Amino acid sequence: MHEKVITAEGTPNIALIKYWGKRDSGLILPMNSSISLTLGKESKMIAGKTFELRTKTSVVFSKYLKEDAIYVNGKRLDLKDTDTIERFRAIDMMRERAGIRERALVVSENSFPTASGLASSASGMAALVYAVAYALDLGLTRSDMSRYARIGSGSACRSVMGGIVMWNKGTREDGVDSVAEQLYPETYWPELRDVVSITSPKAKKVPSRAGMARTVATSSLYKQRVKDVDGRIDAFLDSLRRKDFHEFARIIMEDSNSMHATMLDTYPPIMYMNDISREVIYAVHELNKKNGENVCGYTFDAGPNPQIITLREQVEEVAETLKNIRGIKSIFYTGVGGGPRLLDMKDSLIEEGSLLPKG
């Protein structure tokens, strides 16, 4: 190894057909396929503070490193922590594939609050896998990368590609066919916008991983959801093909509500949405009713922050509606992004020649 420092940038994705629940928790194989938009790395402010939705990650493998070291947002992680070991298994697997033993230094920075339901783990894992793949010269396809990203954090596998991405659940027990696939590049429907509202930057009560395991174990309605998703995906793909926004928006709202319904049906129940989320839901349906068709649709990940998918010409109307809702701390929007990319050496988070985080 020649101590190549690689820096990559990844962005979150917003699931429109949601992933919630695993059929194999070791390999992170999902109960159903899911579809998402990979978000653009640039955000435009509407009100309050704007967050750029991206993670930058620098990686170097070196024989001079005695042990792996991972820094996230300036804090060194405890690599004896079981959760952390799980999340970073992909590094070991890729190192094994490269046939090397050198230890890694990973320095990563999120530009937005973690554990707020804004999919920081997805952008982080995508940037990490992308950077490691290049640092180790593995010559991976995006499909290969999605497999490694999946091991770290299920939904992250969709963030290794840009545009509109489907994570095929796969049927094989070894999970080899449970990979992401780009349905459409980011240029296919360039008018799509994601208007993000931050209602609460606080960390959520139940982490997704534990929450979805509880749903699979205890929710009876969940079985029906899993059965439904196949049909919903067919209808959704059809709306995408025809660029039928009205149908597209209806399906994403239904799917988001269906997922949160199974969370509520979990024992004890999991409730990520709050009164502000509910107000946004009512406001969106009202706005759509006023327009005589769906001009926007909400979707909620495992958190209270609404993400409203709309088209460029409707962003202003959506923004005006959101501004009238009390308790929303900031509003910004982004488009569809191209997925992870490499950054220049000047953007590195690792001090040149030092094997230490910058600053």
Added chain:
Amino acid sequence: MHEKVITAEGTPNIALIKYWGKRDSGLILPMNSSISLTLGKESKMIAGKTFELRTKTSVVFSKYLKEDAIYVNGKRLDLKDTDTIERFRAIDMMRERAGIRERALVVSENSFPTASGLASSASGMAALVYAVAYALDLGLTRSDMSRYARIGSGSACRSVMGGIVMWNKGTREDGVDSVAEQLYPETYWPELRDVVSITSPKAKKVPSRAGMARTVATSSLYKQRVKDVDGRIDAFLDSLRRKDFHEFARIIMEDSNSMHATMLDTYPPIMYMNDISREVIYAVHELNKKNGENVCGYTFDAGPNPQIITLREQVEEVAETLKNIRGIKSIFYTGVGGGPRLLDMKDSLIEEGSLLPKG
């Protein structure tokens, strides 16, 4: 007719296995059987204002009345209103059964806020059917009465009996077998208590009748709920038989969450619970965890007000927990009641000999 003024009193019931959705909206036949406690008419205050949970209704049929007149809480109802006609069809049906044509004066008063999710329609309809049955000397069984009450408001059919009551969904198309049945009298488990919190006395956004029709029409998860309820009822009857409060509480919490999950899965979604409801849910699970077993269980009707079922010796602990939750306006509790009963002439809401409401 000899212008007999009859006054009766009814109380709400709290469904522990919920009714939400009809298989026949004309006859009000439910998709699933449901089980409830008929509440006691006396409430004990814990904090804030106490509401007595009862409806008093006076009825007289007279040839001197030119038309039916119904007063609820001092306000005369518009009997040209379709909803009102629907709700009071039972009077016509009972009049027909008696073979008379005299018009009716009905005066009814609720002791608690209507349309707040506190089942005012159930106590009102139970009191009405009970009073009319006696005013017309129909010699009805409670089962007969439950059939008439059902026509006015589905869940009301469970309030014509005391104790623990099951509304059998029935299988016949004419609905004759869709009646209430007393499972246990109010003396069977006298330690049961219902601790009611009022979080918002405001009327709810979506009336139950319209809401449940939308759920049946649009929620896919609802199909699974309907399938589940049979099994849940078996387990619930077993917990009742054994007076196993831990199981009993688990099942009522699961069933309440399952119903609200199908509401959320409705398109557009229906959301009756608010942030205070959610805090109560978390607090109940925490209290149960602290006790090492379920000492209480929440249930929510079509509104945000939590009703916590517990045992006499736990009321204080539950009350202390609720007092710590901001936004709860009043807390009181009641026991299991004996169902409707006749009141003395002195309690009449109709001015003697006048065919007019008192006062």
